[in-house]
Amino acid sequence: MNKTESLFQGDMVQQALKQSFVKLNPKIMFRNPVMFTVEIGTFVMLVVCLWILAGETSQGSFGYNFIIFLILLLTLLFANFAEAIAEARGKAQANSLRKTREETPARLANGKIVSSSELKKGDVFICEAGDIIPTDGEIIEGLATIDESAITGESAPVIREAGGDRSSVTGGTKVLSDRITVEVTAQPGESFLDKMIALVEGASRQKTPNEIALTILLAGFTLVFMIVTVTLKPFAEYANTTITISAFIALFVCLIPTTIGDLLSAIGIAGMDRALRAKVITKSGKAVETAGDIDVLLLDKTGTITIGNRKATEFHAVNGVDKQHLIQLATLSSIADETPEGKSIVELAGIDPNSFKPENPRYIKFTAQTRSSGIEFRNTSIKKGAYDAIKNIVENAGRKLPEELDEIVRGISSNGGTPLVVIENNEARGVIELQDIIKTGISERFDRLRKMGVKTVMVTGDNPLTAKYIAEKAGVDDFIAEAKPEDKM
Structure with missing residues (x-):
């Protein structure tokens, strides 16, 4: 589904050619007044032939009239073919998705x-390297690098693992x-692929307001030129000049906006198809038209502007701690931390957690409520977590965090990082710095959007200092900080 396909594939062309003749049905052609009048002219020329x-000898040679008939017929077929090939591409996308499922x-x-x-909800399946994930699910065991480009369009693989929010x-x-x-x-029929298929198949051909207005304008022009052509008959009789039926029809078709009428339907469908190839689902031509009027683009920070997982980049000791x-x-406080951030701390430390042999350890897992993790053994308690969470633990023990640590925390936050404070027996030992990794080339993309007149706004749950730093570094025009998930909707 994510590979680039040629516009004129054999099966699509065959299907489009067949539909070109099916669409000659007057009930279908009537929706396009310009081409409907051309079809009437084509039928008249067939009768003349x-x-x-x-x-009959008064209408000129058979060869001349037959050529006029063929040109009109080819004009109709070309209009129908352009619309049919666009429709075929949309159906091919849906069939590709259905085949994958x-x-x-x-x-x-x-x-x-x-x-x-x-597969039904609650079933458990196993995937290894090279496998396509069959349906939506939650990892209950293991860790893997996954290519989500077929769904998101993002070429960089992501890490998915059991536990945490990813x-x-x-x-x-x-x-x-x-x-x-x-x-x-x-449940069966409710997966992401099923919903995408429903969207693609539900992208019905509804005319946009501009298209309706243009259709009315073209119909008006057609009526005017029809009157102009008809009035030539009495003038010709007055001048004792014979004008053949083929000449009247040829003049009429040349005067009316045939080319615009030819491609009007295909333009809207082609726009919907182009959006689909860019991994954007549009349910109607009106949505494509509205996309051209967009001047503000709201972007979630995590996974869109940044890679998604914050990584530990530095350890900052305080109070003379080695x-x-x-x-x-x-490292000890991260043994039970199954989040990507916790794993990145162990990776940065370069120490094998299994090398520690604590006696009767009690591991404290990271949770969204406590926002901390750690380990307790003998008379030792080691914890790490968000600044305010650790601050509450320390203050509840009747102690205070040193000013040196507060300065480090403020410095990390102002540089767009996330500080995690480490304590030992409720005494501050230092700070772990986490940084969001901004995607390569994102700034250049924002520059292109800016030149197109589109303003970019980053929406994030980070504090204002971190949000400001990321926004400036990524080249975003503005940002909204401390946004909750429900606020982003």
Whole structure:
């Protein structure tokens, strides 16, 4: 679905050619007044040709009239073909999506292979490197790099793993590495692919306001030129000049805006198809037309402007604490932290967590409520977490965070980072700096949008200082900070 396809594929051309003749039905042609009058002229020319074959001599030669008939017929077929080829591409997209959904095999936890269309909510399947994920689900075990370009259009692979807020996977995406166990979360017919197919198939051909206005204008021109052509008959009789039927029809077709009428329907459908190839679903031509009037673009920060996962970039010790000791504390406090940020801390530390042998440890997992994680063993308690969460823990123990730490936290925040404070037995030991990684080339894309007259606004749940730094670094025109998920909708 994500590969570039030629406009004139063999099967599409055959289907479009067939539809070109089907669309000659007057009930279908009547929707386009310009081409409907051309069809009437074509039928009249056919009658004239048959009349000449029957012995009529006043309408000129059969060859001349037959050429006029063929030109008019080809004009009609070309208009129908342009519309049919655009419709065929949209149907091909839907068929491609449907084929992906129906033919993707799924290996259940018991080893049985079934079709993705047979999966039900609650089923558990396994995917390994190279597999296409058969349907939407939640990773319950493992970690994998996944190519989501078929769905999102983003070429950079993403990491999905059990636990945390990045454990969901979408049907139709591809596993690039490792192995994951996934629980199906969508009922049959309710997956992302099913919804996209419904949108594509539901993209009915509804005329836009501008298209309706242009159709009325063209109909008006057609009526005017029809009157002009008809009035030539009495003038010709007055001048004792013979004008053949083919001359009247040829003059009429040349006067009316035939070319615009030819392509009017195809333009709207082609716009919807072009948006679809850019991974944008439009349900009508009106939506495409509205897209041309967009002057403000709201963008979510995570996954759109930044790669998505914040990564640990530096350890900052305070109160004369040895940096190596801080790194050890940060590693210990991250053993039970299954979030991408926690894993990046262990990666930056470069210490194998299994090298520590604490006695009877009690691991404190990271949760959205506590916003901290850690470990307790013997008489030692090590925790790390968000600044305000750790501050509450320290103050509840009757202690205070040092001013040096507050300055480091403010410095990290002003540079667009996220500070995580590390404490040992309720005493501050240092700060871990997390940074959002801005996508390569995003600033240049915003420059192109700016030249097109489109203003970009970043929407994020970060604090204003972090949001301002990211916005300036990415080249966004404006930002909205501290936005909750429901606010983004």
